[in-house]
Amino acid sequence: MSSEFPQAAVNPSGHAINVPTMCPLCSHTCGLRVDVKDNQIVAVRGDETAPNTQGYTCNKAQAINLFAHHAQRVQHPMKRQADGSFQRISWDQAITEIAAKLNGIRSKHPSRSIALTGIGGQGSHIAGFGSLPFMFAIKSPTMYTALAQEKTQHPMVWRHMFGVRSNVYMYSDEEHADYIISMGANPLISNRGRNATEVFKRLATDPQRKLVVIDPRVSEVAKRADRHIAIQPGRDVYFLMGMVAVIVQEQLHNKAFVAQYVKDYAAFAEPFRAIDARQMADWCGVPHDDLLATAREFAASKRGTINYDTGLEHSYQSTLTSYLIHSLLVIAGHVCKPEGGGSAFLEQFGFRVPDVVKPAKTLVSGVEAVQCLLPIGVFPPNTMPEDIETSHPARIRALIVDGANPLVSYADSNAFREAFQKLELLVVIEPSMTETARVADYVLPARPSFEKWNYSMFPHEEVTPQLVPPILKAQGEALPEVEIYQRLARAMGLVPKVPKLVSWLAKYAVHPRWHGVGAPLYMAAVGMSAAVRGGGVLPIAGRIVHTMYDSLGKHLPAPDATMVWLLCLNQALFRKKVLHVALPETRGMHNPFKLGHHLFKTMLAHPEGVLVGPIEAMRASNLKDNLLHSDRKIHLPHHQWLAHISQLSKEAPRADADYPMMLNGGMRTGWNANTILRDPSWRKGKGPHCPIIISPADATRLSLKNGDMVRLETRRGHVDGPVRIDQGTMTGHLHIPNGFGLEYPDPQTGELVRHGIRINELTDIAERDPYTAIPYLKRTPCRLTPIAPQEASPTTWGAAAA
Template sequence: MAPQHAPRICPLCEATCGLTLTIDGTRVTRARGDRDDVFSRGFICPKGASFGELDADPDRLTAPLVRGEDGTLREAGWEEAFDLVAARLRPMIEAYGPDCVGAVLGNPNVHTMAGQLYPPLLLAALGTRNVFTASTLDQMPKHVSSGLLFGDPFAIPVPDLDHTGHLLLLGANPLESNGSLCTAPDFPGKLKALRARGGTLTVVDPRRTRTARLADRHLAIRPGTDALLLAAVAHVLFEEKLTDLGRLTDLVDGVAEVREATAGFTPEAVASACDLDAGEIRTIARELAAAPTAAVYGRVGSCTVEHGTLTSWLVDVLNILTGNLDRPGGALFPLSATDRPPRKPGPGKGFALGRWTSRVGGHPEAKSELPLAALAEEMETPGEGQIRAVVAVAANPVLSAPDGDRLDRALAGLEFMVSVDPYLNETSRHADVILPPPPPSRSAHFDFAFNGFAVRNQVRYSPAAIPLEEGRPDESEILARLVLAAAGTPGASPEVVDEGVIDRTLATAVADPRSPVHGRDPRELSTHLTGLTGPERRLDLMLRLGPYGAGFAPNAEDAPDESADRESAAPLPPQGLTLARLLAHPHGIDLGPLRPRLPALLKTRSGRIELFPAPLAADLPRLRAALAARPAALVLVGRRHLRSNNSWMHNVPALTGGSNRCTLQIHPADAARLGIEDGVRVRITADGGAVEAPAEITDAVRTGVVSLPHGWGHDRPGTRTTVASARPGVNVNQLLDGSRLDPLSGTAVLNGFPVTLTPLTGDRVPARTAHL
């Protein structure tokens, strides 16, 4: 039988590139870029090229594991595994209350269709307030600042990369990460195109990354001081009368208050703290204001610092003050195919922080989540509301959160734990039940999350490329059955979970006078939904009721092809977008460039952009105090790698080795001062303890800064990750004890924290060749 070919959206990072899979029988033998993909146009990175190897990883679990009476994990059937979950989980909730369960959701959830559709239902079934996700290790500051400014934590503007003339980029290295909260296949190509058309790229980063080497200007800032730099840029804009809000002038409250609040952050005042030249800061402000179009973009390095939320806020403050927010060529709000249709402008419900706090540390919730750094104390501390059970979905906090050793001990002391994970890893090894989803080739894919951050509006769907083995549930069924177990109805069919969502959604839609299906019979409407599975029917419903749909217009399933690239972005034909139409376009449907969406997008109580919200104003004194703080002699930052994504790709041989190594990068001047030679093992010590790694002496990192990558530390017993365990590296987050948090978002400070180094004399490992 000749090999088959199938298009597939890559699920391995936020770029969501289109792939063409070559399939021989039930195995993916090759993955290449899909040149017909409407979004990525054939771009591919090493992660996408390794799709087949990751898909066929022999260490992936193929059946559930359950813990026997002797305490060891053994392979079990699916019915036995779900029976055990039902027998243990719901009785605990009824005995101790819903908060006895901690729900932990990891980063891979946003990379799967099921991981987006079912966790909200699981959390509702559990009823717990103890919800922890990877967001408080990454982007929660951006959600909080967007919620406070725009009333919606998911209203995150992205730079209009294809049209901007000036990009100021902070704490991001998209040539390695492929972008984050800015879904852009071929980010490197877009930056090169910016330069080619005469635009300007300024990169602010303590490391001379691949992205920084491409820039017109690289500012090697002292880590953790991005907010001071941005406040100084805002000060210059006000001082030199360079602000121009343009069409937003009558839509923004709080401009005068921001002017007053930034008055003390002059370039001269912040220069020492940032270790930058005051004149250069003024130049950045002037160039930003003078550019015909410009965008400021900040990511992980600017979020996972002690002033992460203030930094995220100031990014948008600068976009607003220069008139570049919601403007082509500036920073725009995407409109995904499954978003809600634009609402009538006016006041909304707004966004609130701290509606409850964690039991032990008193940490305020943000977006209904508590800091992942607080999970261990909630498990360890006895009393009412103590976490006695954990449900972890695609999460490995032992490696990704601060103080993994403490988490390791706390997880071992739980009464019950269930993990949905394809691997027996550092966290899932503590579970009483492990439910492994199938490989990505056997799963349908739709990017609910990342389409909402895409630099161009488009929609794509990939059915499963290879059928599931007989008797094996897909990820959607696994999570649906977990929802039923949590709800106390384990005997029900998983289909009732999806049908229940459809029924509730249609009931709400027909009761809404603004809905295109207002007044119609929801039961009759549901008969028009297509799709072979519950998730497909739910997707069809969202597309029909979304901004590019036409409700349930006649003949919507037979809509003609209008998918050619439309720079003017003419709307779809009256029949609208449906699943059937999407399936007829396996390489996707282009929905046109991003366009202004204000004021309809705003959900603040005022119906306006609230530029100086009270929680941010209350945090500014902490930033002012940083002006006089004495900087640490040496601080640590993380680093990304093109062939890695957090902790979940180190078991693929093609993605390890080479430059993807766990080394401590240190500047030659610091190495000489501390007596450290290239390749010598170094003990790194901080709040949470110490780790050891070989030194890699390089001027790619500035003085006063060392860099250790995130996601390593695969040396714990009881795991089943052969490749990762052979090259374990060290867990940089073990250097943290969880006490360093951005107070507004609860995000762990993973960058810019002080460390001390001790060379281990006589313990030399050539850093250029060693594999940890």
Template sequence: MRTVFTTCPLCEATCGLELTVEGDRITKVRGDREDDFSKGFICPKGASLGTLDADPDRLAQPLIKRDGEFQEATWDEAFAYIDERLKDFPDRNSIAMYLGNPVVHSLAGGLYAGPLRKALGSRNVFTASTVDQMPKHVQVGHMYGSIFSIPVPDIDRTDFMLVLGADPFSSNGSLWTVPDVPGRFKDLQKRGGSFVVVDPRRSRTAAAADQHVVIRPGTDVFLLLALIHELFAQDLVDLRELAEHVTDHSVIREHVVPFSPEAVAERTGVAADTIRELARKLASADRAAVYGRIGTTTVEFGTVASWAVDTLNILTGNLDRAGGVMWPLPAHSKRGPGKGKGFGVGRWHSRVKGHPEVMGEYPAVTMVDEIETPGEGQVRALFTIGGNPALSLPNSARVNAALAGLDFMVSVDPYLNETTRHADVILPTPPPSRRDHYDIAFLNNSVRNVVKYSRAAIPLEEGRVDETDIFFRLATIFSGLGPSADLDALAAMQLAGLKQQLGVDFEPEGETREERLLDLKLRTGPYGVSLRQLLDNPHGIDLGPLTPRLPEILRTVSGRIELTPQPIMDDLPRVLRSLETPETELVLVGRRHLRTNNSWMHNVPALVKGKPLCTLLVNPGDASRLGIEDGKTAQVTSRVGKIEVLVEVTDDIAPGVVSMPHGWGHDLPGTQLSVAREHAGVNVNLLTDDLRIDPLSGTAVLNGTRVQVVPA
């Protein structure tokens, strides 16, 4: 029996965990009370890590589909088969890649997902970003010049927070690495501060808030623009120290003239007086932060709404300021000159619908178009890396049919699930306990500058292949080097090239190629920490609170914050037209639960036991009007599909709105998810519409789907 300290890899909070390991199994999981960042906090997902890690349904060996049936194969056989089959696709654009959410939760994904995409050489790259967060990336790209420059609320020092379209008590933060969200909000209230939640549902976060503002789904953009309107109308604009770093802010006034509180009140369901009061609270607080997430991004105007969130923080002088919203400085990052090449989209366009490239990828909603539509460049082969698009993409029935019609498909995934059942080859990644861990992505969104690294808690079994080796081997196959290339020699060349680029002559340390690469990044980073220091500090190293980073964070051509990016300003007339179009239909929104994270964890008994989590929330008034009863089944219909789902009648959801969680629907044939199948639930994306997107980012509109509901 031994104790191992690690970081939870199951969500963005990066909580420290204390594992009790016996032999090759995790027998106990508790929060690491010596971790200065999470201070022992743990949620049900983290507590279940041992069960998830030892899930008997996890694949241990590669599978190759022969005559319609999966058969176990050796790793050499699997890689050789992939290499041989790819010769049938000389046009690289006929091969697509889909990278899912789990990729950013692993060191392998952080180090090698980019090179893997590049090695494939196809323009048909799709990721989970366009079913989640792409509007935020596009907005910060336009304003600050870099897609990664997302400021986060400095919750530990703020006096007032306005939260829109987010339930961090359940999600543990999103694009916001913040362990123990409930505790931090309670501390905010204890020191005399307050927070307001804008949401059509009384979520766990809304229930704890000082004020819950109920809003019509998909209309956050109108409320945000009205708040900007009121800052100007009430002479509340105060840039403070930001004045020298921004372009002319006064021109924003004319753009928001049509969005007065009275003009948006009926459409949003938020009274004009409430909007004015919120504007005054935001402006009068000494230190304030506005935070918007899924409910503000997976909507028709996600990019404009994201711009409005940051604009409110800027116009109140709360950007890059303690207690406002700030930019973290990760230990592996590089400081910049305060200027750059700026941001743009549309270097190329998708073959079928002409969607512009954004961040080197196309909208995930158009992947099916590229598979279904004949012609030169038609996608006939697909690699999925850690994603489950069969459940996560809109109009899932169409997605599943398209996947079934591919000529060749490879999935890097530990499960035979709803997506990988369509694959010809499945390459299983090791369990979390067998992987080294460093959060390359999430440290960019951390509420405090910290750094942690942990080696695998349990050695990789004989015959298993590490996740980094899977990525590296696929890259050599894509590059034409074949399945037997010398990975160590290639890694040494990669490291030597990076050393030359950085102008260093020391030899990075580490037992593996990824450790040496990480050590190089750390030692040339802003703090000069080393891999050895992280190994000597298993609870992590606290690098201090967030500090101001203007102007060095900027990568715009002007070297200033671009307050009125032209693409966003050009989309405002579309926003105004929608404001003037009444919305009368019943609309469907998603929701999160503390025990789930997309479709990842529904095969863990402790996380799905008890009261069903996959239900349709219906307001009592709507239930009475529609003849729907609590505990009975309702039929829900949208433009693209029809489902039947268990009803839960509750005052927690606003009239005119129904709610379902995502990631369910585990009743499809050909999967090997024994627990999930017993708690199958219903796939909400059988209803979401693949034709509705935010045009600036290509992001799917997953919140605000128009539906009809009747008794089943």
């Protein structure tokens, strides 16, 4: 007996033409078609059949071969020696030793002393199908993700206002809106949306639609705006307070929508009656008339939306900012509009599980874990160092870093560097010898996206999951992350032996003829076998996934795809009607297990992605489906946040006299890809690609010209680098692109050379949002001093100026 799925295979010759895959370099995950020769990606094109991006891609995709082929690939398990060097060891030795150390910590300390950070890096989420069950199995809630470093304020707001599930997100429908406010975003560079270039081109040429950009810089998207409001850096919260005050005081809110759906509007509105919108405009450094016109026009528009990104999320009071944005959308009636064009909810593919685990809190700051597109709460990395260094008995003693590079990517690199020295065990699971890997006790080689089965579920305007087979042969002894976690779990005694009944039923769960009956019987048997050992919800859930990997995984194209199969069943169980619209051939399938089986087969047959959640099928019931409070009302007032807003309205923002300028740490350009691409040769054209970008006025004041060297100082450190004068930059405002400062071997000498500025040597871990601990990376006070070229420190600049 066999399943009807083909077994996973990679072309042994390393040659292929027009193979579908996806770009892992950012959250857009553009669909690609590539040619492979001698196990190298030699040609890259946008995939017009990909439902997510429909042929769009940016320049970064041309460099994806360097993700798999570069000088810092880790091809074998490595163990750090006493002198700091690394020795190659076997997988058996690595797994055995790490398992013993982890079990030793678990035997003496609470389980939460073992932490995980990363989870599904490299634009690939299939790694999470190994890491999350592993953490569930050891019963540790100590998990950190990049999402919690920038996005968790939004699900906090959505949960409070609407009572939504943890697996939904709200997106802004710029494509169909008639009035768009863009704040802290530059979609034309960050590639936000299906094809931002076309969307904003149509916006600029349609006289019936209006684009307002609120940004300190004259960005690429600001140049296309009908109104550009050059706000002072970090003052967005005051502008939004002023907008709400105008709408409340002039009674411009959508009275019918508010009366029908909003609970206690009067309590929400009361603090804003006392806010002086003119004062808010003055504090923002913008004309009062611009604030007034924007508030009035947004309230009067038929289909308004607000587009935001990390420029807002990494700025001052980002939780209050999110609360104010969504309050504006609600009181103007621009949420979940049946005709589209406002802001609406989409439910993530698969995961719909009840909230049965009480969120944990960080040890020192008491920041609560937030469920953000995952069925478990996650912590902001910003709180990790303090929870390592605390004397609390449950302090972090062991850390697994999976597809992340904290010593470069997380705020305040120095704080992380100091904290990591106090760990008892640091394990890095990663394709490359990163800056973090070089200080680890063990480095376990993971396969990059193109050498393994890959899955992406990044949020987009529609639900279009991708399950992509490997297109390159694996190098060395590298393994998929899911397999690494499975081996660790076995060695730690977390995975029970698969019962014979479960193994037998696994064949029928995916049998061509019997899967409609076999799948539910198999899942019931797996659930019962996992529950026998008890331990609570999380360990049982972890054992279920581990058991499925060892049983069902044998009958799938690859065991890595086991959780995708389960997600397909979940999708069919809870979103059958939408699936029938997306896949018309399934309209006669009423058995959800048959429907889920068909969906899994469809995903295997279409690695370019499958449209399973067309927005047209969800618009009419969008508010009904996501307004889940028992009274079916939007709970607009949040008394703590409203009290904080009221307090802010009475206190003028203060400047730092010692550091009078403001650094935007992490500007998007065409030449940054987070820290995924390590080989700097992918960047083309004249450098430097990582300058310190300043205004003409500041250049004149400091007698600087393009290429002159300066020292940029903050309270946490300093860096040296060349300046670039930008006509669109505001006086007193500086920008540095993100993703630089990686150390890569010189092609001639082999010595490590740092390329560009490492922003997080400047940022301060203590400067963060009071509710989520998300760092204020976009508003770091700083000062600038001209220096002679010979004064520049090679440790902060290296050879990147060429």
